[in-house]
Amino acid sequence: xxxxxxxxxxxxxxxxxxxxxxxxxxxxxxxxxxxxxxxxxxxxxxxxxxxxxxxxxxxxxxxxxxxxxxxxxxxxxxxxxxxxxxxxxxxxxxxxxxxxxxxxx
Amino acid sequence: xxxxxxxxxxxxxxxxxxxxxxxxxxxxxxxxxxxxxxxxxxxxxxxxxxxxxxxxxxxxxxxxxxxxxxxxxxxxxxxxxxxxxxxxxxxxxxxxxxxxxxxxxxxxxxxxxxxxxxxxxxxxxxxxxxxxxxxxxxxxxxxxxxxxxxxxxxxxxxxxxxxxxxxxxxxxxxxxxxxxxxxxxxxxxxxxxxxxxxxxxxxxxxxxxxxxxxxxxxxxxxxxxxxxxxxxxxxxxxxxxxxxxxxxxxxxxxxxxxxxxxxxxxxxxxxxxxxxxxxxxxxxxxxxxxxxxxxxxxxxxxxxxxxxxxxxxxxxxxxxxxxxxxxxxxxxxxxxxxxxxxxxxxxxxxxxxxxxxxxxxxxxxxxxxxxxxxxxxxxxxxxxxxxxxx
Ligand code: SF4
Ligand code: SF4
Numbered sequence: 001x002x003x004x005x006x007x008x009x010x011x012x013x014x015x016x017x018x019x020x021x022x023x024x025x026x027x028x029x030x031x032x033x034x035x036x037x038x039x040x041x042x043x044x045x046x047x048x049x050x051x052x053x054x055x056x057x058x059x060x061x062x063x064x065x066x067x068x069x070x071x072x073x074x075x076x077x078x079x080x081x082x083x084x085x086x087x088x089x090x091x092x093x094x095x096x097x098x099x100x101x102x103x104x105x
Numbered sequence: 106x107x108x109x110x111x112x113x114x115x116x117x118x119x120x121x122x123x124x125x126x127x128x129x130x131x132x133x134x135x136x137x138x139x140x141x142x143x144x145x146x147x148x149x150x151x152x153x154x155x156x157x158x159x160x161x162x163x164x165x166x167x168x169x170x171x172x173x174x175x176x177x178x179x180x181x182x183x184x185x186x187x188x189x190x191x192x193x194x195x196x197x198x199x200x201x202x203x204x205x206x207x208x209x210x211x212x213x214x215x216x217x218x219x220x221x222x223x224x225x226x227x228x229x230x231x232x233x234x235x236x237x238x239x240x241x242x243x244x245x246x247x248x249x250x251x252x253x254x255x256x257x258x259x260x261x262x263x264x265x266x267x268x269x270x271x272x273x274x275x276x277x278x279x280x281x282x283x284x285x286x287x288x289x290x291x292x293x294x295x296x297x298x299x300x301x302x303x304x305x306x307x308x309x310x311x312x313x314x315x316x317x318x319x320x321x322x323x324x325x326x327x328x329x330x331x332x333x334x335x336x337x338x339x340x341x342x343x344x345x346x347x348x349x350x351x352x353x354x355x356x357x358x359x360x361x362x363x364x365x366x367x368x369x370x371x372x373x374x375x376x377x378x379x380x381x382x383x384x385x386x387x388x389x390x391x392x393x394x395x396x397x398x399x400x401x402x403x404x405x406x407x408x409x410x411x412x413x414x415x416x417x418x419x420x421x422x423x424x425x426x427x428x429x430x431x432x433x434x435x436x437x438x439x440x441x442x443x444x445x446x447x448x449x450x451x452x453x454x455x456x457x458x459x460x461x462x463x464x465x466x467x468x469x470x471x472x473x474x475x476x477x478x479x480x481x482x483x484x485x486x487x488x489x490x491x492x493x494x495x
Pocket of ligand 1: 044048049050051052068084085086087
């Protein structure tokens with residue numbers, strides 16, 4: 001088992017900070033950066049996939065039925081999906097106090 | 106055996122890169138470095154050198170291309186100067202932090218404004234703390250030799266830092282000198298193929314240049330800095346190794362007539378040779394004057410410098426750059442190296458030779474004499490500029 005990053009000493013660092021185990025970004029929870037979140041209105045969605053292409057964190061996936069789903073573990077609340085969705089299916093809503101605490105966990 | 110040829114120094118650097126069998130050259134032409142990469146791209150075009158010569162749209166891209174190439178394990182060379190090095194600045198740090206063994210020829214040049222294509226050390230001083238090994242040439246032979254050495258040093262697994270070979274723009278790059286060009290077999294025996302430990306390879310993917318959150322950034326920087334500070338014994342050993350192969354010995358700090366000298370003139374780069382002439386002239390008059398030359402600028406050779414100046418009463422330090430708002434770079438470094446010594450020489454900091462202005466031997470005599478006076482009286486200003494009208 002590799003030492004978790006926050007416990008590594010300077011002596012544990014690989015030359016040039018090369019990370020030899022790929023996929024580190026998968027474990028990293030960008031979702032805890034959020035101060036707002038996209039709320040999805042399925043009624044307005046026309047399944048065009050534009051939000052899926054624009055999301056910088058690949059947090060949006062297209063479901064079997066063509067509608068989309070936001071993965072909150074990665075969604076950092078940038079609002080790009082809401083800006084790009086041309087039918088206005090996404091609305092950005094500030095996180096409540098308890099949601100902010102939840103996101104930090 | 107090598108062959109002694111009359112050659113423009115820029116072309117000797119290109120010969121060294123060719124003999125080193127560089128795989129990738131990415132550079133953008135800029136005076137006074139242009140002849141180096143121009144010659145290299147000609148060698149590639151003529152099929153004399155089996156390398157990729159990457160034409161880029163700027164120096165920022167040139168060094169960025171070098172990052173990728175060095176990360177893939179290719180022997181990588183670039184050359185730049187003045188404004189070009191400034192445009193690279195962001196990437197200069199990245200190369201050393203990622204521990205990529207890139208070799209750069211740096212034709213030292215003044216910085217704008219006003220526009221000057223001529224030589225001084227302003228450009229390298231702006232990148233002095235970026236974690237590159239920085240070495241200075243005094244002659245064409247130095248430039249050829251230290252370019253070869255730079256590949257050996259950068260790629261050594263105990264080093265793995267980029268190396269910048271500094272040669273004064275025009276005063277060195279554009280002069281024709283007799284230079285021993287070593288033959289291919291000797292260079293091959295000296296320089297093993299590059300064996301970068303963790304190259305980019307699709308069969309074994311790794312992440313390079315990732316981001317680092319606050320909980321790990323300090324650990325990464327410490328590991329880099331401990332490694333960089335720790336390169337000194339290896340670099341020393343590699344200069345010895347160069348001497349074993351080619352019979353020419355380079356040192357971190359060189360001295361000339363310094364043993365019994367009461368005053369030492371301290372210089373860096375090609376003006377050192379002119380300063381030596383002034384030392385001879387003063388010696389002929391019975392004056393106890395000698396010279397110290399810093400060859401390795403980063404990592405700074407504290408031990409060698411202290412040993413070299415130990416017995417001198419006065420140190421006259423020439424800087425060919427201004428560090429705006431403070432004292433000049435070499436003098437600052439030397440002062441801090443000596444601060445904790447029990448016995449310290451009195452220091453005079455003099456700035457001259459900016460933007461390609463010559464310093465003639467008789468002017469070096471004046472600089473040394475003026476410096477002695479300043480040192481004895483105690484320097485009031487951070488530095489004094491020599492040879493400025495008015
Ligand atoms: S951009 Fe809007 S309409 Fe298109 S798939 Fe995304 S949410 Fe639906
Ligand atoms: S807010 Fe940003 S990160 Fe979150 S789903 Fe939309 S585009 Fe992706």
